[in-house]
Amino acid sequence: ADGKKAISFQHLIANGDLIIVYERHDNLKAIKVCDGSELQNRFGVFKHSDWIGKPFGSKVFSSKGGFVYLLAPTPELWTLVLSHRTQILYIADISFVVSFLEIVPGCVVLESGTGSGSLSTSLARAVAPTGHVYTFDFHEQRAASARDDFEKTGLSNLVTVGVRDIQGEGFPDEFSGAADSVFLDLPQPWLAIPSAGKMLKQDGVLCSFSPCIEQVQRSCETMRLNFTDIRTFEVLLRTYEVREGKTDFGGSENGSPISSLPCKRRQCSSEIDNNRGDNKYSTAVMARPSAEAKGHTGYLTFARLKCIQ
Numbered sequence: 305a306d307g308k309k310a311i312s313f314q315h316l317i318a319n320g321d322l323i324i325v326y327e328r329h330d331n332l333k334a335i336k337v338c339d340g341s342e343l344q345n346r347f348g349v350f351k352h353s354d355w356i357g358k359p360f361g362s363k364v365f366s367s368k369g370g371f372v373y374l375l376a377p378t379p380e381l382w383t384l385v386l387s388h389r390t391q392i393l394y395i396a397d398i399s400f401v402v403s404f405l406e407i408v409p410g411c412v413v414l415e416s417g418t419g420s421g422s423l424s425t426s427l428a429r430a431v432a433p434t435g436h437v438y439t440f441d442f443h444e445q446r447a448a449s450a451r452d453d454f455e456k457t458g459l460s461n462l463v464t465v466g467v468r469d470i471q472g473e474g475f476p477d478e479f480s481g482a483a484d485s486v487f488l489d490l491p492q493p494w495l496a497i498p499s500a501g502k503m504l505k506q507d508g509v510l511c512s513f514s515p516c517i518e519q520v521q522r523s524c525e526t527m528r529l530n531f532t533d534i535r536t537f538e539v540l541l542r543t544y545e546v547r548e549g550k551t552d553f554g555g556s557e558n559g560s561p562i563s564s565l566p567c568k569r570r571q572c573s574s575e576i577d578n579n580r581g582d583n584k585y586s587t588a589v590m591a592r593p594s595a596e597a598k599g600h601t602g603y604l605t606f607a608r609l610k611c612i613q
């Protein structure tokens with residue numbers, strides 16, 4: 305697949321396409337569509353040939369009547385299904401990084417380490433169609449696996465993977481003054497920060513991800529030498545379960561703890577009719593934090609290269 309096709313997903317599912325098969329929110333897998341192959345799961349047997357020609361997002365049925373959804377391999381979904389060769393960045397941090405690094409189509413972005421390519425996949429989409437991501441990891445096998453993944457996801461024309469010790473050698477000189485943004489996810493990022501500064505264009509932005517605050521403090525000390533606007537964030541994703549239910553005007557819903565949480569009350573017209581204007585009950589949209597809420601991943605420190613007058 306070429307990059308444009310991989311990013312737009314406007315086409316119909318074709319033989320050879322990578323798709324994400326969605327069984328439930330916690331059960332997704334990446335599959336290459338292959339005419340003649342079958343997917344077997346607890347919902348039955350699904351023939352790939354039945355999927356060809358369908359739009360992404362289709363609900364497809366097995367011979368037993370079970371169903372799955374065929375989704376496009378967006379960066380968000382790829383992050384959920386990729387094989388973990390390292391710790392990875394998840395979408396809450398990723399979206400923050402792309403936004404605060406001010407990455408737009410056409411940008412040149414440098415990254416290290418590549419790891420499992422979770423962040424790189426979103427960076428590639430953000431710079432498409434004319435920009436490029438150059439990502440470096442000192443682990444040859446990891447770099448090779450990431451290259452294979454970018455081939456699979458159709459992003460290899462937007463991402464180049466290099467093998468290099470970025471903490472020891474810095475980024476290659478050929479990128480001096482050429483990068484719009486630099487992202488570091490390294491164990492000792494302060495060693496790579498001076499090189500990141502050399503690579504950035506005037507006004508370029510650096511971001512460093514670190515799991516612990518001691519690393520952040522050390523990175524900030526180094527950043528202060530030639531960066532400004534240094535800011536550290538921790539992104540904590542809180543998922544809410546949202547549902548609609550009946551409640552009375554006293555605000556309690558059969559003693560359920562959900563009733564004490566923020567709720568948006570909405571008058572239900574059929575109830576008013578039935579009760580001839582007696583508005584004792586209404587429906588309400590209620591939300592409570594999900595039990596699956598994720599905790600700390602790391603700190604994101606952003607800094608802008610100081611302008612040289």
Ligand code: SAM
Pocket residue numbers: 390391392393416417418419420421422423424440441442443446468469470471472489490491
């Ligand atoms: N951000 C990545 C993602 O979302 O998939 C995960 C990065 S992973 C936590 C850190 C990576 O940095 C590892 O793959 C490791 O091999 C690489 N690394 C560690 N030290 C390095 C160095 N000195 N130069 C280049 N890469 C390095």
